[in-house]
Amino acid sequence: MNHASEAALTDRVLAQYRNTPDPRLRQILSFLITHLHGFARETGLTFAEWQQGIAFLTRVGQMCTGDRQEFILLSDVLGLSMLVDTIDHRNADGASESTILGPFFVEDAPDLPIDAAMDAGQSGVPLRVTIDVKGGEGQPLPDAEVIVWHSDNDGLYDIQHEAGSGYFLRGRFRTDAQGCLRFWTITPPPYPIPDDGPVGDLLGLAGRHPWRPAHVHFLIAAEQHRTLVTHLFIGGGDYLDSDVVFGVKQALVVDLERHAAGRAPDGRDCPQGWNSLSYSFCLAPSA
Numbered sequence: 001m002n003h004a005s006e007a008a009l010t011d012r013v014l015a016q017y018r019n020t021p022d023p024r025l026r027q028i029l030s031f032l033i034t035h036l037h038g039f040a041r042e043t044g045l046t047f048a049e050w051q052q053g054i055a056f057l058t059r060v061g062q063m064c065t066g067d068r069q070e071f072i073l074l075s076d077v078l079g080l081s082m083l084v085d086t087i088d089h090r091n092a093d094g095a096s097e098s099t100i101l102g103p104f105f106v107e108d109a110p111d112l113p114i115d116a117a118m119d120a121g122q123s124g125v126p127l128r129v130t131i132d133v134k135g136g137e138g139q140p141l142p143d144a145e146v147i148v149w150h151s152d153n154d155g156l157y158d159i160q161h162e163a164g165s166g167y168f169l170r171g172r173f174r175t176d177a178q179g180c181l182r183f184w185t186i187t188p189p190p191y192p193i194p195d196d197g198p199v200g201d202l203l204g205l206a207g208r209h210p211w212r213p214a215h216v217h218f219l220i221a222a223e224q225h226r227t228l229v230t231h232l233f234i235g236g237g238d239y240l241d242s243d244v245v246f247g248v249k250q251a252l253v254v255d256l257e258r259h260a261a262g263r264a265p266d267g268r269d270c271p272q273g274w275n276s277l278s279y280s281f282c283l284a285p286s287a
Contacts, residue, residue: 010037059198067159069103073199076100076245077208085229092226094136095284099247101229102217104157109147112171115266117184120168124153124186126274127256128264132180133220133281140179141283144222147172148183150215155191184268187256187275188214190238193245203244213239213248218281225283232279254279 013033020026039045063070075081081100089098112118119126133144149170151157158168169188175181195203195210203210215231233240233248235255240248256275263269 006037006041010034013037056198056202063197068194070197070199072103073193073197074202076102076193076247077199077203079246082246092284094282095226096228096230096281097249097251098228098230099249099252100245101219102245102247104149104159105147105217105219106149106159106167106170109149109170109172110167112173112183114173114176114180115182115184116171116173118148118169118171119184119186120166122152122168122186124188125272126264126268126270127185127187128182128274128276129185129216130180130182130276130278131218131281132178133175133222133283134179135222135225135283136285138282140175140177141222141225142175142177142179144175144179144220144225144283145172146175146181147217147219148185149217150185150188151191153186153189155189160194185216187234188216190214208244209239209242210244211239212243212245213237215247220281220283222283224286226286228281228283230281232277234277 010033014030017026017029017033020029040050060070060074072081085098085100089095092098129148131146133141133146135141149157152169158165158170169185171183173181173183190211190213192210193212194200200210214234214237217231219227219229221227231247231252233253235253240253254277256277259270259274259276261271261273264274268274
């Protein structure tokens with residue numbers, strides 16, 4: 001097939017989708033077909049390589065379960081998740097920086113009160129988190145929903161443990177009348193993303209590591225404001241410059257305050273010492 005007939009094939013395919021009723025779907029399909037065909041032509045894609053690609057995507061699908069989303073992982077390591085997030089927040093002027101949701105979010109995080117400990121007895125250096133949530137004009141946002149989750153001291157999330165382990169290092173909070181929230185947890189470490197599947201194989205072939213820097217996830221929602229999905233990354237740690245999923249933004253890197261052994265201001269006994277962090281989040285108004 002010569003170049004003219006290759007281009008003609010693309011035109012014929014596009015013509016078959018020109019009557020797609022939904023205009024947005026029509027636009028997306030048109031660009032998808034155009035760029036997919038262009039990719040195949042520009043790389044001189046062979047039939048054997050195409051078969052390898054199909055087999056790889058099949059393995060990605062077969063790896064997906066209720067507790068593991070390999071396609072999200074693939075999107076993450078290719079930088080597509082962060083690109084979509086960046087595009088989706090082009091007009092979020094003044095709002096706190098967003099980043100990817102990641103594959104370990106769950107809808108039914110347990111409800112916890114302010115000042116609760118969500119570590120559920122997990123080992124690690126205690127971490128006291130204090131945040132406040134504001135609107136675009138700096139006004140406090142009371143009763144904002146704040147969902148928090150992060151890995152344990154071994155770099156695993158609760159849902160990666162055996163069935164029946166229950167939720168831990170995860171909670172759903174509400175800010176107080178001043179838009180503030182405090183809670184206890186443990187200081188999370190860096191961890192590798194699940195790399196025992198096809199996405200891990202891809203990283204190995206590309207000579208990339210599977211590690212993420214230490215971080216805490218937040219999903220923050222308030223009436224008449226746009227929901228914020230973000231992380232806070234712990235400053236001074238490893239992989240901040242080489243996050244496997246490209247999620248680090250400098251504005252989200254925070255330094256911990258280290259405290260000696262003793263009692264915290266709220267009376268909690270910390271015989272090995274403890275850490276604290278504070279951060280102010282700003283939500284954009286709803287469109």
